[in-house]
Amino acid sequence: MKEHTDHQPILQAIGVTKRFGGLVAVGDLDLTIMPNQIASVIGPNGAGKTTFFNCVSGFYTPEEGEIRFLGHPIQGLRPDQVTARGIARTYQNIHLFKGMTVLENVLVGVHANLRSTPLGALLRLPINNQEEETALARAYELLEFVGLADVADILATNLPYGSQRRLEIARALASNPRLLLLDEPTAGMNPQETEDTMHFIRRLRDERDLTVLLIEHDMSVVMNISDQVTVLDYGRKISEGTPEYVQNDPLVIEAYLGTAADKVDVDLLAS
């Protein structure tokens, strides 16, 4: 097996197409993401951003095209297999596990890294105990990292909204991924929280050696932290490049002005 190097893209989509009946949710999408980058996917509502995430994380199998992770095809794998290979994600609508505490939610995230079997759990061999302790420590450290260690023992669904989003990120990080997919991490946050989240995402990349791919509607965030921006419209890529380049692309401006101008801050685009 060849080792991946920094020149090799971490994620590569080649001609990915996903249809729902007659609707082409993602059409012939090419996308390349290099390691240690923060890449953004933007586009109007219904552009197919979440659908693309679902294709990468294994919820959908694209009808055409190929998705490569570290050079290996991953389309058609089950979500748990994709996670085991090193991709983790969060959701546009928060999906925390009900009835489990904050700490337990993160522990579920560690699952993919653990090896204990039910028999091991019954016998509690030293190696199982050791693993369990390591998992607990890792989960707690992650909670400290996202600033939720103090509320580790309360039910996850009782957290305020912003904390729930951070918890989702901690849970995703728990599987020790190479690539983190964030679906609108700042949705529903106030400006201060948005600011914090932005720093947080940078810290993720810098301190944890992660590649981050995010979907975002808040243009100030996108323009601020992205190394690369991809714009989708009706499932197709209409522009790609640095934030400055994309901002000034007439096609992008038209796509935004021509469609849901209510959700996207047009002034910001122009500035």
Add this chain to the structure above:
Amino acid sequence: MLQTRIRQFITSVREGISAGFISGILVIFLILLGIPINLRDIALFVILLVPVIFGVRLARRLHGRGLFHLLRNALVLGLVAALLAYLLMALINRWQEHGVNVTNYFPSVTTDTMTLLSGVPASELFPNPPRDPLTGQYPEGKPLRANPMRLTFDEKTGLEVLGVNVVIGGFYGFLLALIVTGVAGALLGWVFLAARAGQRWKAARAYLSTSPAAHNGVLLLPLAFFALLWLTVGHGLYNASKATYSVLDPVINLGGSAQEVQLLIGFGIILWGLVAVRAAQPNDKGLSYPARLGVCLALIALLIAVGLWRVMGSNIYFVATSRALRGSETLSVLILLAVGLLLVVQNARALRTPGRFEAQFASTQALLVVLLMPLFLNQGQNDVMTIVGINIMLGLGLNIVVGYAGLLDLGYVAFFALGAYAYAFLSSNQIKTGPDGQPAGLKFAGNDEMVIKLAGWIPITVIVTLLVVLVGVRWWQRRNADHRPWTYRPPLIRFPSHPSNGFATLLTVIAIALSVIVASALEGTALYERLFHSASPFVIGIIVGIIAGMLSGIMLGIPVLRLRGDYLAIVTLGFGEIIRLLFTNLRDYTGGPQGVLEIPRPLPAGATGPVGYLWMVYLVLLGVGIIAFFSTRLKQSRIGRAWSAMKSDEDIAQSMGINLVQTKLTAFAIGAAFAGLGGVLFAARQRNIYPNDFRLDVSIEVLSLVIIGGMGSIPGVIMGAIALIGVPEVLRELATYRILVFGALLVAMVILRPEGLLPAPTAQLRERARALVQSRYQAGGGD
């Protein structure tokens, strides 16, 4: 003018009208469905409770609108309820007059019901006497049946409410009682509210949970209940000088109701044991290690001494050997001492950790008290405990499938049946004879040979499989030592690497093939017969029952992997019925509806005396203990968290890296294995089993007890089993209405306390996690 007044009046009593309407409907339902008639008092009590409850509710809703307003509404409530009941009776009367026998349509509306409600003797009530076939007339021209609607004022027909004769009787009297109780309920509620009883109750509860005295009381309650039981039982006394036994009178003589009351105390012991364990806090009460240990040792010594007295003083033994068929005193005593010793060692070790004192005290106490309880109960009572225990096992098994993994399984009884039949096949002494009087079909008693075969085959398979797996995995690991998959990331813990799926399958096939070869090669030799000749069918039955349950759990699990919610429930329900129908219809193999008879107890043949039932109870207790222990360990492990996540959201759980197929099948297999074990014990207890023992009702009952007790909570399941199985066994009269009560309880629970009677507490892992992180940080030299 008048119209507006009427309208005003109606608006002002609207609450009363609607409450009256609902309570009237409820009363009608109670009459039509059949109230527990054989308990006359309770029947009337239940019916009259309806307006009382609604009266109290009215008081709560109309709080602050004045007493007069409330009373007016309450009066209307009673009137409306009475009116509805009157209409029902009028309808019944009309039908009767037209020659329609109401009891044909509502079998529960017996003459008893009407007698109870009206006071008219049964002989004067419907059904009508037969008509004269020639004239088509009733004898003497009119039906003999009396109209039950009348009002009387005499002791004979007067209503008895809770044993008090109120002299007013007849059906109108009953209606009057409805009205009076409605108003009385409202008054009661008003007084309750006026006295701020709610707040006082809250304060009392707060006091209970904060005051140290109350807390200690709760911790000691199991012991208190045990003492109560002890006082109600007559103890034996050995007179050494005369070498005779005598039985002392119990300190508290319960007389005729001893059977029931002692059982209820027994349930109390179990319940308070659970509550005490749960109430324990990380608290050492300021005691030093020797003092803590001393207290616990004293407790153990006391309880073991009580047990020894019972065993030696009253000749109550719980182990028998083929030499000592009435039970062996020496062995019983030794086992008790061994249990005590084990507990001493365990306590000495555990108490070293600060903060463990209360928990240790409570759990040691609960364990010992529950272990000793059967010694003080008689055969019938122990039988009830056995049934409750088997249901707890089933509940704990289903709790894994439904409570932990969230897979609604309505065919759970199938695994129970498979376990029971597995033991029955292997052990039954029944010989089925054909029409010619010769043994025909399946000769269960002839399965001795099969038992011997299995007894040899099981260890051979285990040994061969272990060898094959060990050698195979070693070889694979050596070959793949340097192999790193492209996804390689440093693991949390360096586990020995797992063989790939293909290699694992290959190993399995090799293991099975090899063990078959080895087993068949050995079978020809005399070694087999000599070694396993006296194999116990019970032990083999347990192993086979568990394996049968597990395999069928996986077999059911595979086709339903993709189903969720209602669909899963329906398919599993079908599976349960299929298994039962198979057992019913494969007559030649299973004995058909006549079932399998003469299943031996797990005791030496010919064992008599208390050991017969005590041994069973202790086996069930052991089974419950093992299953509860396994459940807790699984719950707190990787697989337990995976179940929990899957229960909450399958898709998200999968994208967290959880393999749904494995996780679901594990849940099905483990739950089914527990049911299989329960089935074996059930067959051993019943001695005869029939396919009808494994109807859908059993699945529903077990599911109800899990839901009512608290999904995912082990104490909850135990409590649910006591409430739904144990208590109806004690109050035999109510058993007929069990299903009705289940339904009502389920609805009430879903509305009032959806998490169950004793829900599982949320895991508190933070302190431990923080300590771990800190110790790691220090060990790592603060890097």
